[in-house]
Amino acid sequence: MSVRATWQFSLELIIHNKLLHSPHRTMNASEASMFYVPFYGALASFCYPLQINFTFPINFTEYAGELSTFLMQQTPFQDGRPHVMALGKIEREMRAVGYPIIPRSHLHHMVFVGIEQEINDEYRKFYTSGLAPLIVAPYPSYGHLLGTSGTISTYLETLYREPRNVFILLAASTRRSNPFRVILLDQFAKSATRVSYTDYFSTRYNGSMTDTIWLQTEECNNQHENETVSWMKRSVFCLQPPGDSPTRKSFYDAVVAGCIPVIFRGNSHVIYPFETKLNYASFTVSINETEVVHKHVTRILAPFKTIHREKVKTMQQGILNVLPWLQYNYPPDHNSGPDALDMILQEIVHKFNI
Structure with a gap:
């Protein structure tokens, strides 16, 4: 097992990187069953309240708006094909005023993968009208199983x-x-x-x-x-x-x-x-x-x-x-054994009936 300083906010980075190395990836848009949107919303949201020290301050509302505009100009998105985005902060924070990435009605065929779903039903009903449920994924832990299935088996046995x-x-x-x-x-x-x-x-x-x-x-x-x-x-x-x-x-x-x-x-x-x-x-x-x-x-x-x-x-x-x-295996290449990403992909396939 590899112990690394991976935090909950690492989810966006980890999933993006693992998908880049996934054997399921295709560069042909017509062959794709779904599309991943590498928007680092949680990481970007940290810059917004702290922008006093930034040379190029980030207005998160504008940042999210630019993403929406870009997506609506893309043919796969216009055709209503499945899109997926990871969120490294809990759902309540990503739906909060000032970080409006999730409550956008035109993202109804976007599925979000995040570390925690809001437990307050009334709060969720208010913010999630017309949107697909969040797929709850594991927080990135400090520990990552290494490489091949054989290495993983050895760790589990010992x-x-x-x-x-x-x-x-x-x-x-x-x-x-x-x-x-x-x-x-x-x-x-x-x-x-x-x-x-x-x-x-x-x-x-x-x-x-x-x-x-x-x-x-x-x-x-x-x-x-x-x-x-x-x-x-x-x-x-x-x-x-x-x-x-x-x-x-x-x-x-x-x-x-x-x-x-x-x-x-x-x-x-x-x-x-x-x-x-x-x-x-x-x-x-x-x-x-x-x-x-x-x-x-x-x-x-x-x-x-x-x-x-x-x-x-x-x-x-x-x-x-x-x-x-x-957990999420390390390194994130196509030779690594099964991990949380496999389960996440299964959930996405089920949500979209792919």
Whole structure:
């Protein structure tokens, strides 16, 4: 596995680059079943509010308008043929006022691929009238399976050979972005650390299982991604509380590292990638948020302590079954094995009935 500093906003770059190297690509427009639009909307949106320091400031509304004008001048688009675009920010932000890339009525035969679908039904109804649903794709994780199918098989076969001596890991920054997250951070405060797995256990490990660890992640630290993945590869369960939005990139970091993700359910259903094809119950633990509120960390531990070792092994096998589909292989060439892009393309084919 290759560990790289890939963030959620990398989705546009990754999908574009992988499609450029895809064996399905054709340079003959008449042969194409669908067209990919390499518009880096999420990356461009970052420039808009920060344009004070730019020599050539970007007005995102005008930028998106230029794209629409260009597309409407192209014959395949005029003919209503399927078009696809990736969005590296969550759906709510890409539909927000000032970033109007999605709510354009003439893009009705455009399918968007993004990392999170809005969970508020009323909000979605207001902004998505007449538009195709968003295809939810995995966040780009830090970990990427390498190259050929043989290399991938070797990684999967060896993923659980090393001991996992952290029972529950919470990898999260100290940001207190929502009330539920605050409760969880407070409950894990006594087990907080910022050091690497190796440094921590070189002085503290006595051979027994450590119940809880809060790895306080520092996103500007150059080694942050390596340290996070190292901790996850030695942990059994990885907590995934909501952050700034209901979903987390850390969920996919955990999967690639073989750490069983623990999802906290609220009042709304959160859509995860490829739900019709992947059985999330087979490799995740789901807990109602109300079960955690006001409880001490030892009581949070209680339900996990009742999970039988064989059940843990079954969930770990479930991770092995889905892992390739929830990450993006590296390098992104046509010789790499199956990954999330294959599932995304299947979803697109289904949406357009190609």
